[in-house]
Amino acid sequence: MPYQVLIVEDQAMPRRLFEIFLESSQQYERVDSISNASLAINIVENKKVDLILMDVCTALNESGLDAAEAIKQKYPHVKIIIVTSMPEYSWIERARNIGVDSFWYKDSEKEEIISVMDKTMAGEHVFPDTTPVVQFGDTTNHALTERELDVLKELTTGDSNQEIGDRLGVSAGTVKRHIENILLKTGFHTRTELVSEAGRLGIVIK
Amino acid sequence: MIPFADLPYAVRGILTIFSIAIAFIGVVILCYSTLLRKIGFFILGVIIFLIGFYSVETDYEIEMQRRARIITPLIKKLGDIPYAISTSLLLLAFIASLFILIYLFAKRKTMLTNTSAKEALNKLPSGLCYYYENGRILMANTKMIELCQRITGTSLLNGRDLYNALENRQIFVFSDLSAYYFRRNLTDYEKEPIYELIAYDVSEFYHKNTELKENNARISRMNEQLKAYKQDMFDSIREKEILETKMNIHDETNRLLLSTRNAIGGDYSDEDKRGLLKTWQQNILLLCKEAGLNSDESDVMSDLSTLAGSYNLSFHAEGDLESLNKYFLQVFVYAAKEAMANACKHGNANNLYAKIYEKEGSYSFSFENDGAIPQGTVTPSGGLKNLKSILMEKKGDLIIETTPGFKLIVNIDK
Known part of the structure; x- marks a missing residue:
């Protein structure tokens, strides 16, 4: 009996691609396709779902990771593969912590999605070693430390250094120093420029 | 012992000069002790002066009476005092007065007099003024006098007028961009209430603070831009x-x-x-x-139809979804989700009908189904309770009607 797959993807073309992959596969059958991750748990409650292909940034700004966490808490037997094209640094670790089964980058040349699905249903956990390398100013996203990425993510909220420091548990001065280091590494001149580029590249998403 | 009166004229002359010197020193001691407010030394100065004065007076009377060949009994008695005693007394008075004078001189250098206190206060960089309740000045230093001139244009004649001229401003900024912080305290002097008005120079602090405020305002504007960017x-x-x-x-x-x-x-x-x-x-x-990119509204309809299908329901929506932005679409989806769950769980419905109304200043979403009508009032619990909490946070409310049929109504302010 084919595995029942729920597709959660807000982009029409990638969603259609996944649907085509499933249609051409005899091992998998599509249950439903939705664009809003917050509805996924309701569908899992009402229908038999074995596997979910879950995007992270879905319709109406609903987070696929939040939805995956809720589903895994209530339905741990449902396997979830997070699919994304964004090189956001914290998603892989969060996905592991939630208990997501696999993680796949849409533009990955290493492995096709069907292969990842096969391995996941076989009980394997397929996770990339690291996020894709993205040119970020004069450097790459991999040149930033984890703390710097934390600060960069908080910068996108537009809050002050003090507010950012309170959230991260450090002083405003420390936040300022991290920002200065990032600016030095990337060659950007202002925090606005920094945030704009980081957001555009998808390196940090809050 | 030779009486004082029988001493040779020249010797008596020397002793007279000595006595004059002693009287003079006594006067000096009197003056210094007055300045230093030393009563004890004042009395000593009087004694020393009197010794010197009466010594001179006695010698003068002796000489005058001798020339007039008339000697009064008092003068005779004074003249009969042995010269050793009178000379010793004079010598003692002279030495004592010298010591007292040296002591007073030394003390004056280390003693705080009114003058030295005033001098010190005038050298302060801060303004200081003490005045009575009616404004009469008790003491003011030169700095405060200068500040008063700059603030009021007049000399410091009344402390209350100066304070009123500040018009409750704690920091007064002058045209030359210097800034002074004024503070008034109530105290007392000789059991009478007085005001102490102090003016601190806070120019550097004030300008740095102004600069900091401007920087913070600039950063706030940038942060607002970043917040707006984050939305997109x-x-x-x-x-x-x-x-x-x-x-x-x-x-x-x-x-x-x-x-x-x-x-x-x-x-x-x-x-x-x-x-x-x-x-x-x-x-x-x-x-x-x-060619056909999905819009938020079409995604919402498609998703809700799919979800309804999982409940074995048909979903029908009426109204202008396109007028709703992401925020209101989220509320609509959440409410529709709960309405579907209720329609399936409690009403065994086949169809769910949603309507979107736009009112002035708010949106209203209603959800009805063709399932069983609940008996009695419905108290929100579970998902409906969560929906109600969420709506209250977003300045909205949830109304549940059971007659003529079950109806969920969500109202939310724009």
């Missing part, structure tokens, strides 16, 4: 993903073209050709979809 970030990510998918499909199409050219000219099996054809069909299907 998800849209930006979405567009990026669309573009990347398009690029992948177009690359795939190019590869297909090459493969197809090889297939036409080469020895491809029928199975391979069927595979190529299928891939062509898929890509063409995708490229057809490329």
Whole structure:
């Protein structure tokens, strides 16, 4: 009996691609396709779902990771593969912590999605070693430390250094120093420029 | 012992000069002790002066009476005092007065007098003024006098007038951009209430504070811009993903073209050709979809229809979804989700009807189903309770009607 797959993807073309992959596969059958991750748990409650292909940034700004966490808490037997094209640094670790089964980058040349699905249903956990390398100013996203990425993510909220420091548990001065280091590494001149580029590249998403 | 009166004229003359000196020193001691407020030394100074004075007076009377050949009994008695005693007394008085004078001189250098206190206060960089309740000045230093002149244009004659001229401003900024912080305290002097007015120079602090405020305002504006940018970030990510998918499909199409050219000219099996054809069909299907990008509203309708299908319900919506932004669409979806769950769980309904109303200043979403009507009042619990809490946070409310039929109404302010 084919595995029942729920597709959660807000982009029409990638969603259609996944649907085509499933249609051409005899091992998998599509249950439903939705664009809003917050509805996924309701569908899992009402229908038999074995596997979910879950995007992270879905319709109406609903987070696929939040939805995956809720589903895994209530339905741990449902396997979830997070699919994304964004090189956001914290998603892989969060996905592991939630208990997501696999993680796949849409533009990955290493492995096709069907292969990842096969391995996941076989009980394997397929996770990339690291996020894709993205040119970020004069450097790459991999040149930033984890703390710097934390600060960069908080910068996108537009809050002050003090507010950012309170959230991260450090002083405003420390936040300022991290920002200065990032600016030095990337060659950007202002925090606005920094945030704009980081957001555009998808390196940090809050 | 030779009486004092019988001393030779020259000796008495020397002693007289000595006595004058002692009287003079006594006067000096009197003056210094007055200045230093030393009563004890004042009395000593009086004694020393009197010794010197009466010594001179006595010698003068003796001489005058001798010349007039008349000697009064008092003068005779004074004249009969042995010269050793009178000389010793004078000598003692002289030495004592010298010591007292030296002591007073030394003390004066280390003693705080009113003058030295005033001098010190005038050298302070801060302004200081003490005045009575009616404004009469008790003491003011030169700095405060100068500040009063700059603030009021007049001399410091009344402390209350100066304070009133500040008009409750704690920091007064002058035209030369110097800034002074004024503080008034109530104290007392000789059991009478007085005010102490102090003016601190805070020019540097004030200007740095102003600069800091301007910087903070500038950073706040930048932060607002970043917040606004963040709102669009998800849209930006979405567009990026669309573009990347398009690029992948177009690359795939190019590869297909090459493969197809090889297939036409080469020895491809029928199975391979069927595979190529299928891939062509898929890509063409995708490229057809490329023209029609989904909007938020169509996604919402599609998703809710799909969700309704999982409940074995049909979902029908009426109203202008396009007028709702992401925020209100989220509320609509959440409410619809709960309405579906209730319609299925409690009403065994087959259809759910949603209506969107736009009122002045608010939106209203209503949900009705064709299922069983609940008996009695319905108290929100579980999902409906969560919905009510969420709506209260977003300045909205949830109304549950059970007559004539079950109806959920969500009102939310714009």
